[in-house]
Amino acid sequence: MAEDPWLTIVGLGEDGADGLPPASHRALDRAEIVMGPPRHLALLPDIGARRIVWPVPFADGLPVLLGLRGRRVAVLASGDPFWFGAGRAIAAMLEPGEWRALPAPSAFSLAAARLGWGLETVRCLGLHAAPATRLRPHLAAGRRLIVLVRDGEAVAEICAWLAEVGFGPSVVHAMEALGGPRERVTTARADALRGDFAHPVCLGVEVAGDGPPLPRTGGIDDSFFDSDGQMTKRPVRALTLSALAPRPGERLWDIGGGSGSVAIEWLLADPAMHAVSIEARADRARRIRANADRLGVDRLCVVEGRAPAALEGLKPPDAVFIGGGLTRALLDDLAGRLAAGTRLVANAVTLEGEALLADAQARLGGDLLRIDLAQAAPLGSRRGWRASYPIVQWRGVV
Incomplete structure (x- = not known):
């Protein structure tokens, strides 16, 4: 990395420039231009640099920053710019050596320090x-x-949602302005937390309640999904996911999505996974969207x-599942369309x-696999096996 890049990303805490390491002070003192949100700019003393307010939405500020290339610029960010911060988006559009980052303690570190939680044992999430x-x-x-969270109003929204899905007894610590003179921590159950909270705020949640957790193995219970009956049922779904063999960062095309x-x-x-669900029926497409949103994967x-026409313009997949709409024309199209090495399961x-x-x-x-399943069911005054239709599964690699 160059010793003197034109851009420095400076992480600020709620105490502003107080407590910043010497390198951050030097970067601010030498900057011709300081760019950042109004709240961050207000935390700085008068350092003589020209100030530019970063616009909303965030993406609108990136071309403004690029227009300053060659000047000595400092961009202000909260805490660690690379923990759900602005750093990743800025670094992605610049060449190595053009920038450096000088982080401050992140909100996650400050929250863990206040609560006495080991960060390695905690799930850290950004819901801005x-x-x-x-x-x-x-x-x-x-x-x-x-x-x-994005602001104080989000505290009540998240607590109400926790109660709605069966986790109202969770203990929530609402932590405002950590590390600054306005710092305040309010603790209560999610179904009882009340009050006005000011940005910036983060939550520490100790999960409790009788809501059903989502299993981590493939083939979660069918009851988690709303369906009109067009659904790959739990045992077959587990075998299907095993055949698809998901790996971090990969993309799936789910053709004939059903639920x-x-x-x-x-x-x-x-x-890090990506997926596209292709469904010909509008009511089922809406159901897929609702299921994904409810189960926390709104990125679906x-x-x-209808495939193959609906596949045009989609990013190439690493794996494809055909659960509905199987035809010779679709298989031939996929064989010609997909990159070598793409996994295909039908x-x-x-x-x-x-x-x-x-x-x-x-x-x-x-490979071909025939799946014959039967479930115990009443048979007169006793029980017997009720067989399902057999399912044939093909797994191949293009």
Whole structure:
């Protein structure tokens, strides 16, 4: 890295320049221009530099910053700019050597220090521009979360949502202006926390309640999904996800999404996962969207349309699942469209679909699996096995 880059990203605490390390003071003293949100600019003493307010939305400030290239510029950020901060977006558009970052203690570090929690045992989340449902995969009794929120009003919203989904007894620590003269910590149960809270605020949550936690294995209970019956059921879904073999950062195309259960579980496997669910029926597309939002994976992209036409313009996948709309034309299109190494899994329940998969395996290789399931059910005064339709699964690699 260059010794003297034109841009320095300076992390500030709520006490402003007080307590900053010498390198941060030097960067501010030498800056020709200081750019940042009004709250951060107000924390600085008069250092003689020209001040530019970072606009809202945040993305509008990036071209303004690029226009200052070559001047000596300091950008102000909260705490550690690379913990849910501005640092990543700024660094992504610059070359190595053009910038440096001088972080201050993050809100996560300050919150853990106030509560006596080991950061390595806590889930840290940023909900500045995200719904409370993003917390859903992390809610299990005994877990601890530190959550950055957009403003004081979000405190009540998140507490009300926790109560709604069965976690009202969770203990919530609302921490305002940590590290500054306005610091205040208010502690109460989520279903009893009241008061006015001022930005900046973060929450420490000790999860409690009888709400059902989301299992971490593939094949969560069908009851987590709203469905009209068009859904890959739990045992088959577990086998399907095993065949798809999700890996962090990968992208799935879920063709014939139904209720979205496979794509949603793909996303639940890791926060870095991506998925697109393609569904021809408008009512089912809406249901997929609602299921994803409720289960905390609102990042699921839902495309209303019929494959293969609906696939145009989508980013290439690492894996594809065909749960509905299986045709020879679709298989041929995917074989020509997908990059080498893309994993492809398809399930069929009809004789016609089974024939298509047998032909695909003969032409394209891969494995065929027949899944025969039966569940215990009343049989007169006793019990017997009630068989489901057998399912044939093809797993291949392009």
